[in-house]
Amino acid sequence: MGLQRERLGVDGSQISIFDGSRFVFSESSWTIVTLYRMLRRYGLSYLYMRKGPQTMLPRFLQLYKLQDRIGTSSAANLFAKEFVAGINRIQYNQGNGINALAGMVSLLPTIDGRLFRIKGGNRLLPERLIAAANASLHQGLRVTKVHRTTSRHFELHTKSSRDDKTTKSRRYAAVLVATPLELTDIAFTGFEVPHMPVRQYQTTVTTLVKGRLKPAYFGVEALPKGEYVMVTEDAKTPFSVIGPQKILPNGLRIYKIFSRQPLEGATLDAIFANLTILADREWKAYPLFRPPERFPPFRLTPGLYVNNAWENAASAMEMSAVAAKNCALLASQYLQKAFLDDGGLNSGFKAVTGAKSEL
Numbered sequence: 001m002g003l004q005r006e007r008l009g010v011d012g013s014q015i016s017i018f019d020g021s022r023f024v025f026s027e028s029s030w031t032i033v034t035l036y037r038m039l040r041r042y043g044l045s046y047l048y049m050r051k052g053p054q055t056m057l058p059r060f061l062q063l064y065k066l067q068d069r070i071g072t073s074s075a076a077n078l079f080a081k082e083f084v085a086g087i088n089r090i091q092y093n094q095g096n097g098i099n100a101l102a103g104m105v106s107l108l109p110t111i112d113g114r115l116f117r118i119k120g121g122n123r124l125l126p127e128r129l130i131a132a133a134n135a136s137l138h139q140g141l142r143v144t145k146v147h148r149t150t151s152r153h154f155e156l157h158t159k160s161s162r163d164d165k166t167t168k169s170r171r172y173a174a175v176l177v178a179t180p181l182e183l184t185d186i187a188f189t190g191f192e193v194p195h196m197p198v199r200q201y202q203t204t205v206t207t208l209v210k211g212r213l214k215p216a217y218f219g220v221e222a223l224p225k226g227e228y229v230m231v232t233e234d235a236k237t238p239f240s241v242i243g244p245q246k247i248l249p250n251g252l253r254i255y256k257i258f259s260r261q262p263l264e265g266a267t268l269d270a271i272f273a274n275l276t277i278l279a280d281r282e283w284k285a286y287p288l289f290r291p292p293e294r295f296p297p298f299r300l301t302p303g304l305y306v307n308n309a310w311e312n313a314a315s316a317m318e319m320s321a322v323a324a325k326n327c328a329l330l331a332s333q334y335l336q337k338a339f340l341d342d343g344g345l346n347s348g349f350k351a352v353t354g355a356k357s358e359l
């Protein structure tokens with residue numbers, strides 16, 4: 001589709017781990033020095049951890065043995081509380097109690113440097129997919145209800161806004177819902193909705209600021225190189241991670257901060273000099289991972305599928321992509337069968353399936 005990758009973050013932005021009062025680990029621009037510091041502080045835990053995600057799929061079932069190996073010594077405990085917890089706070093803003101698959105997904109970027117975003121913005125991917133599928137896209141509409149008719153078609157009821165009094169509806173042969181059902185207000189009628197375990201979501205606030213980190217806030221005279229600050233599991237910091245995004249010609253930097261609550265101006269003033277707050281946004285970002293996870297079904301009723309059903313296994317765009325393909329295959333099987341049966345649905349079915357896909 002002509003999309004290009006670009007590296008994430010600022011080149012040379014080495015990580016440091018802050019425990020709320022001091023830096024307990026700092027990466028060096030020399031790999032050998034970083035490795036030495038890792039081994040000195042965390043023993044062999046880091047090497048064991050690298051092995052897991054590298055061979056994740058074929059060795060997934062050996063995960064628990066791996067955990068046994070890294071989980072006993074005091075160095076391993078430090079490693080879990082500082083390094084692994086720091087990564088989990090970055091990826092999911094949660095502690096080490098998350099499920100094993102989410103934990104592995106969380107750790108993957110640390111052992112594979114090929115972290116990238118699409119040049120021009122990740123939104124180009126769905127835009128190009130929609131263009132490639134030649135689908136009709138209806139934007140600015142809220143789906144309020146999906147109703148299965150007695151002829152087993154689906155009526156999609158939409159409004160242009162929450163307060164809009166008028167509802168429009170259109171008929172479709174199959175429907176894929178691609179949003180966490182807990183965070184929306186779509187009613188499903190005309191069939192018995194299966195039991196849906198309700199998932200809680202982690203609040204993450206992203207704040208973009210311009211400024212410089214104040215060394216004094218971290219109890220040092222000079223900051224470790226790189227200025228990428230992760231935090232330990234027990235750190236009582238108002239933020240979960242601070243990552244530099246860009247260095248400006250005047251020496252100031254743009255930082256992206258993740259936190260669990262909105263950051264007050266006074267808090268940011270304590271952390272940054274020459275502060276300008278550029279933007280902030282609160283998200284219900286990802287499920288609160290609480291093993292054993294209970295999953296809603298992918299299929300609500302034949303012909304109606306929910307893409308987001310396994311987000312509480314691990315939340316990532318790739319997970320959505322795999323789930324989307326599953327849903328598309330299920331819908332395709334359903335449509336083919338209904339079409340071949342040619343009596344499964346009434347004659348209107350052909351007219352509906354003859355229409356283009358709509359998103």
Ligand SMILES: Cc1cc2nc3c(=O)[nH]c(=O)nc-3n(C[C@H](O)[C@H](O)[C@H](O)COP(=O)(O)OP(=O)(O)OC[C@H]3O[C@@H](n4cnc5c(N)ncnc54)[C@H](O)[C@@H]3O)c2cc1C
Binds near residue numbers: 142204286308
């Ligand atoms: C701050 C943050 C950082 C993240 N970082 C990463 C990352 O680096 N890498 C990664 O892989 N994943 C990341 N994720 C997770 C990733 O964004 C999610 O896993 C993914 O977006 C889930 O996709 P989805 O399609 O299920 O839902 P969403 O992406 O939430 O899409 C749902 C869409 O449906 C729309 N919608 C909801 N209700 C209705 C309705 N009634 N009618 C019409 N439209 C409706 C919403 O407006 C939204 O556009 C991050 C998430 C957050 C919040």
